[in-house]
Amino acid sequence: MNIIVWNCRGVLKPNFQSHVRELVRNHNPGIMVVMETRIGGGRAKEITDRLPFDSAIHMETIGFSGGIWLLWNSDSVEVVQLTSTKQEIHVEVKVLPTNLSWIFSAVYASSRCVERQILWENLSKVAELHNLPWVIAGEFSELLADEDKFGGRPVSLARSLLFKECLDKCNMVDMGFNGPKYAWTNKREKRIMARLDGVQRVKASDPSASLVSLENQLIKELDVVLEQEKDLWALKSRIN
Incomplete structure (x- = not known):
């Protein structure tokens, strides 16, 4: 079933x-x-x-x-x-x-x-x-x-x-999964993660100080977005 x-x-x-x-x-x-x-x-x-x-x-x-x-x-x-x-x-x-x-x-x-x-x-x-x-x-x-x-x-x-x-x-065992490891995101996160993925691919074959700097910037930006989304839903859950 x-x-x-x-x-x-x-x-x-x-x-x-x-x-x-x-x-x-x-x-x-x-x-x-x-x-x-x-x-x-x-x-x-x-x-x-x-x-x-x-x-x-x-x-x-x-x-x-x-x-x-x-x-x-x-x-x-x-x-x-x-x-x-x-x-x-x-x-x-x-x-x-x-x-x-x-x-x-x-x-x-x-x-x-x-x-x-x-x-x-x-x-x-x-x-x-x-x-x-x-x-x-x-x-x-x-x-x-x-x-x-x-x-x-x-x-x-x-x-x-x-x-x-x-x-x-509860004697629970994780059954595992197929598909993407990270199953939740929003549109802004998707754009940042897509850019981050591209930067990391290029950096792997042709590293440079500018790519390292851009990678760090994107990671910081993603952290901010994730925290904003978390705070937003925490606030909404308190409002009734």
Whole structure:
């Protein structure tokens, strides 16, 4: 069974619904999770009613960010909602027509450290309440090591240890990935990273002081952009 987990960064984009249909047509998911929907309530139901799924669970946004939808078709899977918060949805899944049951948790962690700590505690409690196979997927807003990010401030060792402690309590194993290592960026970041990549390629074959200087300048500029984006979403998450 295929599962799609997509951080769409807003479901009101003009091509959102057509993109969902394309993903479903190409991958035939049993479950689809849409994160950072940025809307909730009746408007959320209006949109999911137009998507190629007959069942849905909606979680409200966190200020102007967040929001999780878990979508499925009842003729292929049975889904029972166990518990949920604004940062997580926990369900028991049975794949039809088999009797195979397992736990699935969709996570969209807050950008605020205090709220993420509540999420880690919730996940640890869920781990104590079942002995079924368990998959957790989504956006954790936390890293385990510096090599998991590019630019910006160093990874906080204290926060990483709290995250790792949670994963250990849940007996989680990283399943790995295919595709780009850095899965999130914005348009300004893309332009800077494209220039940085070009400079580094040229410098590898024909190094010069001017290229080293330009490389350092671009790295500093990228750090600033990453910090601005992080501060912006932290601010939005506090506004309600």
